[in-house]
Amino acid sequence: MARALAPAQIDVSADLIRAAGVKVTRGRVRVLDALHSARQPLSHAELEARLGDPAEPAMDRVTLYRILDSLVACGLALKAVDTRGVFRFSAAGAQRQHANHVHFRCTDCGGVFCLKAEPPPPPRLPRGFRLNEVAFDLRGTCAGCSLREGA
Amino acid sequence: MARALAPAQIDVSADLIRAAGVKVTRGRVRVLDALHSARQPLSHAELEARLGDPAEPAMDRVTLYRILDSLVACGLALKAVDTRGVFRFSAAGAQRQHANHVHFRCTDCGGVFCLKAEPPPPPRLPRGFRLNEVAFDLRGTCAGCSLREGA
DNA sequence: CCCGCAAATGCAACAAGGTTGCGTTTACAG
DNA sequence: CTGTAAACGCAACCTTGTTGCATTTGCGGG
Ligand SMILES: [Mn+2]
Ligand SMILES: [Mn+2]
Ligand SMILES: [Zn+2]
Ligand SMILES: [Zn+2]
Numbered sequence: 001m002a003r004a005l006a007p008a009q010i011d012v013s014a015d016l017i018r019a020a021g022v023k024v025t026r027g028r029v030r031v032l033d034a035l036h037s038a039r040q041p042l043s044h045a046e047l048e049a050r051l052g053d054p055a056e057p058a059m060d061r062v063t064l065y066r067i068l069d070s071l072v073a074c075g076l077a078l079k080a081v082d083t084r085g086v087f088r089f090s091a092a093g094a095q096r097q098h099a100n101h102v103h104f105r106c107t108d109c110g111g112v113f114c115l116k117a118e119p120p121p122p123p124r125l126p127r128g129f130r131l132n133e134v135a136f137d138l139r140g141t142c143a144g145c146s147l148r149e150g151a
Numbered sequence: 152m153a154r155a156l157a158p159a160q161i162d163v164s165a166d167l168i169r170a171a172g173v174k175v176t177r178g179r180v181r182v183l184d185a186l187h188s189a190r191q192p193l194s195h196a197e198l199e200a201r202l203g204d205p206a207e208p209a210m211d212r213v214t215l216y217r218i219l220d221s222l223v224a225c226g227l228a229l230k231a232v233d234t235r236g237v238f239r240f241s242a243a244g245a246q247r248q249h250a251n252h253v254h255f256r257c258t259d260c261g262g263v264f265c266l267k268a269e270p271p272p273p274p275r276l277p278r279g280f281r282l283n284e285v286a287f288d289l290r291g292t293c294a295g296c297s298l299r300e301g302a
Numbered sequence: 303c304c305c306g307c308a309a310a311t312g313c314a315a316c317a318a319g320g321t322t323g324c325g326t327t328t329a330c331a332g
Numbered sequence: 333c334t335g336t337a338a339a340c341g342c343a344a345c346c347t348t349g350t351t352g353c354a355t356t357t358g359c360g361g362g
Contacts, residue, residue, distance in 0.1 A: 022309090023308095023309060023310070023357085023358050023359075024358075024359095025309095025310065025311085025357080025358070027310085027311080028310095043348095044348075044349080045347085045348085059311085059312090060311065060312050060313075061312095061349095062311085062312075062313080062349090062350080062351090063310080063311055063312070065348095065349065065350080066310075066311080067310090067311095070310090081232055081233075081234060081235070081236045082232075083232060084232070085232040085236035085237060085238060085319085085320095085348090086236065086347090086348070087236060087348085087349085102273075102274055104276065104280060107283065113277075113280075115274055115276070115277075116274075117274030117275075119287075120271040120287075122253075122289055123253060123266055123267070123268030124268075125255065125266070125289070125291075126264075126266075126294060127294060128293070128294025128295075128297050128298065129255060129264075129291060129292070129293055129294055129297065130291045130292045130297050131289055131290075131291040132258065132290050132291035132292070133289070133290040133291065134287075134288075134289055134290075135286070135287075135288045135289075135290065136270075136271075136285075136286075136287050136288075137285075137286045137287075137288070138273055138276070138282055138284070138285055138286075139282075139283050139284040139285075139286065140276075140280060140281045140282040140283040140284065141280070141281045141283070142279075142280055143277060143278060143279030143280055144279075146279050146280065146281050147279065173338090173339095174328085174329055174330075174337095174338060174339070175329075175330095176328080176329075176338095176339065176340085178339085178340080179339095194319095195319075195320085196318085196319085210340085210341090211340070211341050211342070212320095212341095212342095213320090213321080213322090213340085213341075213342080213343095214339080214340055214341070216319095216320065216321080217339075217340080218339090218340095221339090236319090236348085236349095237318090237319070238319085238320090303362100304361105304362085305360105305361090305362080306359105306360095306361090306362100307357105307358105307359100307360100308357100308358095308359100308360105309356105309357085309358080309359100310355105310356080310357070310358085311354105311355080311356065311357085312353105312354090312355080312356090313352105313353095313354090313355100314351105314352090314353095315350105315351085315352085316349105316350075316351075316352100317348100317349085317350075317351095318347105318348085318349085318350100319346105319347085319348080319349100320345105320346080320347080320348100321344105321345075321346070321347095322343105322344085322345075322346090323342105323343090323344085323345100324341105324342095324343095325340105325341095325342095326339105326340080326341080326342105327338105327339080327340065327341090328336105328337105328338085328339070328340085329336100329337095329338080329339085330335105330336095330337100330338100331334105331335095331336095331337105332333100332334090332335090
């Protein structure tokens, strides 16, 4: 009861996981759902907080690490290190939606913020070079961290 | 005795440190020397190993962290995170020259190419955000790799 | 529907990298 | 030379991430 989800919408994550050839577990589905509904790459700690569903029995810290590793291994998630040296995870496929705008990376908390502006056109490349991706990243301190530390 | 150093060469690090407006200590001089003579950015662990001078009393782990922080704070060293999430330090001045132009990173061979173009002006930031650094990186395959693989 | 087994999970212990608190020592301005 | 703020050494602590092992679970095959 109280399970009001659009039938066409449920189990998208489960299907992806099955298609990737690994076991479909409650944990993997929850984590992949969280990654899909996130607007920026999430750290292990942020995921743990976001997964705090009172109904669910709160998954183990190590299990979350292993789930993330398995999602990366089968190509469903991407892993990258942030400015603080902490790993952040994002749903694969979601990265293309971040291709066309600028990102701000807080050197203090490691947070990633999507800005509205789109990246400027790339300069002319030397002969023979093939462009694949443009990364226009701004680094500094976010509003929260600036406040907290900024005297 | 046994102190055979070219007179013009000695104390360059000490002078830099003094000019930066912080106290000149044996530890800071040793670390800045090590950073200057390194060919790549060094991690805390690598520095600790490299500083294993039997004559000196082997500086404390925490002190090394604090020395590195102080060198970064006064602009004599740069701190960056590597792909494993570990901080690496380098003498400033070496990289300063790469601050004001665009880079192309070959995803195939890992090479970094400096382009002539300077990075475009950053977009307006949300309220409270403080900008420190702008990175405009292009990713793709360089001329050599494009040729070799480009069938 | 049930079984068996590999894969996944939970828990405890561990490890590396980094930070904090505090008493002692040291650089250096006056 | 002296006083003092800054730097140092040491112990304890924290966060992020990993490993070993016993228990549970997804799921293919009967
Ligand atoms: Mn984005
Ligand atoms: Mn350059
Ligand atoms: Zn921040
Ligand atoms: Zn290349």
